Amino acid sequence: MPNRHEPDSEFVERLRRQIESEIRRRDRFPDVRSGKRRGLTLAALMLLSMGVGAAVTAAAYQAADDARLERLVSAFEIQAGMASDRLELANAELAGLQRDLELGMVRLTEVFEANIRVAAAEAALETVRLDLEEARIMGREPLDDLAAPLVGGRDFVSERLRIDRTAAEAALRLEVQKLAGAERRLELGLMDVVDIDRARARVVEIEAAVDALRRKLEVRGQVLGGEIGDVEAGLRGLEIETEQRLRALEPRVGIAESELDLAEEALRIGTGDEVAIREARLRRLQAETGLVEAEIELARVRRQLGEQR
Amino acid sequence: MREDETIRAYRETIGPLYAYVSRRVGGDRALAEDLVQETWMRALDVWPRKGVPGEPLAWLQRVARNTMISHFRRLRPEPVDPAAIDLEDPRFSPQKPDVAAVVGWGMARLRRSHAEVLEAFYFEGQTVAEIARARSLTERAVEGRLRRARAGLRIRLARIVGKRAPVPSGGTENAEQTRTR
Numbered sequence: 001m002p003n004r005h006e007p008d009s010e011f012v013e014r015l016r017r018q019i020e021s022e023i024r025r026r027d028r029f030p031d032v033r034s035g036k037r038r039g040l041t042l043a044a045l046m047l048l049s050m051g052v053g054a055a056v057t058a059a060a061y062q063a064a065d066d067a068r069l070e071r072l073v074s075a076f077e078i079q080a081g082m083a084s085d086r087l088e089l090a091n092a093e094l095a096g097l098q099r100d101l102e103l104g105m106v107r108l109t110e111v112f113e114a115n116i117r118v119a120a121a122e123a124a125l126e127t128v129r130l131d132l133e134e135a136r137i138m139g140r141e142p143l144d145d146l147a148a149p150l151v152g153g154r155d156f157v158s159e160r161l162r163i164d165r166t167a168a169e170a171a172l173r174l175e176v177q178k179l180a181g182a183e184r185r186l187e188l189g190l191m192d193v194v195d196i197d198r199a200r201a202r203v204v205e206i207e208a209a210v211d212a213l214r215r216k217l218e219v220r221g222q223v224l225g226g227e228i229g230d231v232e233a234g235l236r237g238l239e240i241e242t243e244q245r246l247r248a249l250e251p252r253v254g255i256a257e258s259e260l261d262l263a264e265e266a267l268r269i270g271t272g273d274e275v276a277i278r279e280a281r282l283r284r285l286q287a288e289t290g291l292v293e294a295e296i297e298l299a300r301v302r303r304q305l306g307e308q309r
Numbered sequence: 310m311r312e313d314e315t316i317r318a319y320r321e322t323i324g325p326l327y328a329y330v331s332r333r334v335g336g337d338r339a340l341a342e343d344l345v346q347e348t349w350m351r352a353l354d355v356w357p358r359k360g361v362p363g364e365p366l367a368w369l370q371r372v373a374r375n376t377m378i379s380h381f382r383r384l385r386p387e388p389v390d391p392a393a394i395d396l397e398d399p400r401f402s403p404q405k406p407d408v409a410a411v412v413g414w415g416m417a418r419l420r421r422s423h424a425e426v427l428e429a430f431y432f433e434g435q436t437v438a439e440i441a442r443a444r445s446l447t448e449r450a451v452e453g454r455l456r457r458a459r460a461g462l463r464i465r466l467a468r469i470v471g472k473r474a475p476v477p478s479g480g481t482e483n484a485e486q487t488r489t490r
Contacts, residue, residue, distance in 0.1 A: 004336040007327035011342050015349060019319055022353050023312045186379045193378060261421040268444065269367035
């Protein structure tokens with residue numbers, strides 16, 4: 001008769017047989033990840049398009065005549081082509097993952113993530129098309145500040161903000177689904193608590209982005225309605241962005257603390273080292289510093305807003 | 310993953326792993342078996358990719374701990390007699406499943422560093438000096454951490470046992486002072 005904290009022999013043998021059969025099953029059906037190649041292609045294309053993005057900025061600053069406009073428009077056209085290719089690839093990746101999901105070869109979260117990439121690619125394509133249109137009409141780089149004038153009666157600033165908001169809302173819905181999935185995995189013991197904290201932080205971050213875009217659209221409406229001037233609009237935009245940063249940073253301090261706990265634990269059981277602990281301490285310090293910087297920035301902007309009013 | 314290597318790790322660790330879990334669930338055999346089984350299924354998810362760790366028992370205990378935290382976080386235990394939870398008693402250890410469920414529920418809501426020091430004190434029966442040595446801390450630091458952890462646990466347990474939750478005995482000597490002797 002075993003004592004109360006000793007396993008009984010029947011359980012020990014039953015679990016051993018289960019482990020052996022599980023190892024053999026997994027050897028017969030290894031985990032197949034077919035999306036890796038597509039992911040690499042997408043990553044390469046994204047790097048290439050970043051180079052084109054730099055060319056757009058360079059073109060905007062260097063040219064000062066008709067040739068400048070030609071180069072600017074040409075760079076935006078290339079960027080639009082790249083954005084279109086990215087969207088096509090993202091859609092292909094999503095379709096492939098959906099097929100793999102039906103076969104049980106990938107997890108639902110991977111399909112969620114591919115959905116986010118499609119929404120982001122769609123938003124990027126729409127935005128670059130608007131940029132191209134504005135550049136053609138005005139012969140200059142598009143203006144994004146909240147006090148920018150209408151262009152040919154069109155409000156490009158609000159159009160871009162709405163596109164960003166739609167993409168962010170789609171990302172939020174998917175992140176909330178991912179979080180729910182992660183919580184179910186946590187309940188099964190398949191995930192660390194710190195992973196859930198990261199997933200929650202991601203939701204908070206996107207919620208803050210959606211809220212910031214909504215508020216920017218309100219400010220833009222007030223500018224166009226003549227309720228506030230250019231300087232106040234600029235400061236309000238800054239205030240919204242700083243509040244967004246603050247909201248996104250707050251959960252990161254908690255995550256950094258948990259990561260430090262994990263690093264200390266790893267060292268104690270012999271699987272970690274001092275360097276990892278110092279890195280974790282540095283991340284915590286950076287998170288705390290970022291938070292304090294954002295608080296100071298917010299106080300400064302609000303003081304300027306008070307002076308302005 | 311090599312089957313013989315995994316089975317060897319299993320045979321070497323099943324006893325201490327089960328005891329580690331069982332002590333934390335107050336000897337609830339069915340629950341301890343479920344948690345140990347869940348821990349091993351997770352090992353089978355990870356080990357084929359990363360290999361059997363150098364310290365399999367430490368790895369399994371860490372995962373078992375996370376699995377227990379998940380378990381205690383999703384369940385709200387039945388209230389128990391507050392007299393059964395005397396955090397100031399140096400000999401206190403949750404021996405019954407219902408008391409262990411309440412204490413585990415509270416610990417799952419503490420910071421990891423606080424929960425660990427309480428676990429070492431209440432479940433492993435370690436002294437302040439032993440805890441300090443294992444964590445490269447001073448005894449004074451461990452006493453402070455224990456005090457803060459116990460205060461945090463008491464607040465959380467009050468949600469389960471209501472106003473009759475165990476309260477600190479004020480300026481009288483506390484548990485860790487007694488056990489250091």
